[in-house]
Amino acid sequence: MDKKEIFSQVSSIEERIGGLHDELRGLKEQLALLIEENHYLKVENENLRKRLNETVEQEEAIEERDPAKKKPVGEGYDNLARLYQEGFHICSTDYGSIRKDDCLFCLSFFNQK
Structure with a gap:
């Protein structure tokens, strides 16, 4: 080199x-x-x-x-919570349809006093 x-x-x-x-x-x-x-x-x-x-x-x-x-506790409440977590509406206006974002009507169900 x-x-x-x-x-x-x-x-x-x-x-x-x-x-x-x-x-x-x-x-x-x-x-x-x-x-x-x-x-x-x-x-x-x-x-x-x-x-x-x-x-x-x-x-x-x-x-x-x-x-x-x-708050309501029971199998029905748990089923609705599971449906919501899976991406479905649980509110009376759009029940069962697929939700894209959080729905205030659905969330109000969980926040009932």
């Missing part, structure tokens, strides 16, 4: 290392964004869990004071 070939090989390796360095920098930036998003989602999840627990505790307190306000 002569000096020009060695120099060209070194230059080629240097270019590849520079490309890898740029690629690594991009991955590092993406990782930082993912870590930040993960932290945000963990905090939001904790807040939602606290809020859910507060809501459940309030509902239980209401049920203890007035047992007539308990």
Whole structure:
């Protein structure tokens, strides 16, 4: 090998290392964004869990004071909930048809007091 070939090989390796360095920098930036998003989602999840627990505790307190306000429980209620989860309307206006998004009428059934 002569000096020009060695120099060209070194230059080629240097270019590849520079490309890898740029690629690594991009991955590092993406990782930082993912870590930040993960932290945000963990905090939001904790807040939602606290809020859910507060809501459940309030509902239980209401049920203890007035047992007539308990939500309907039974096989029929479970079947309607399953149908809704499978993507069908359970409201009287569109019962049995396929739903594309959440339906306020169907959701009102679950939120009856």
